Amino acid sequence: MSYPRREDVDSIEGIVKALYETISGPAGPRDWDRERSLLAPGARLQPTRPKEEGGGTMDMFDVEGFIASRTPFLAQGDFYEVEVSRRVDRFGNIAQAWSQYEGRRSPEGEPFMRGVNSIQLFYDGDRWWLVSVLWENERPGNSLPE
Numbered sequence: 001m002s003y004p005r006r007e008d009v010d011s012i013e014g015i016v017k018a019l020y021e022t023i024s025g026p027a028g029p030r031d032w033d034r035e036r037s038l039l040a041p042g043a044r045l046q047p048t049r050p051k052e053e054g055g056g057t058m059d060m061f062d063v064e065g066f067i068a069s070r071t072p073f074l075a076q077g078d079f080y081e082v083e084v085s086r087r088v089d090r091f092g093n094i095a096q097a098w099s100q101y102e103g104r105r106s107p108e109g110e111p112f113m114r115g116v117n118s119i120q121l122f123y124d125g126d127r128w129w130l131v132s133v134l135w136e137n138e139r140p141g142n143s144l145p146e
């Protein structure tokens with residue numbers, strides 16, 4: 001397969017869909033070349049989590065660091081990240097997608113986690129690029145926004 005797939009990068013809808021598809025699937029390796037084709041040079045993938053004493057902390061991965069950090073988790077079992085809603089704001093060649101997700105063990109299964117991806121995108125005149133994905137999981141005291 002040649003990357004990027006045009007349907008993955010021709011629209012905001014396509015690139016967000018591809019982002020979810022690349023992380024989802026049965027236990028085992030993912031199509032990391034497809035993931036790489038979505039990200040702008042220097043792009044960051046940034047999971048957040050709460051600190052015990054309050055506030056939060058964040059990891060900052062480039063695509064290779066993200067792949068290395070997620071591969072062991074994805075080898076353990078089936079994982080599907082399913083988008084359940086999205087709001088997009090666009091100004092010229094930049095866009096921000098606020099995307100709520102559910103983590104499931106099968107595509108139609110019950111969610112075991114939920115959260116929000118804050119996705120920053122850039123259009124270069126030919127295609128969309130993911131510039132940054134910052135996310136946080138729902139937890140007690142931190143419910144998903146309405």
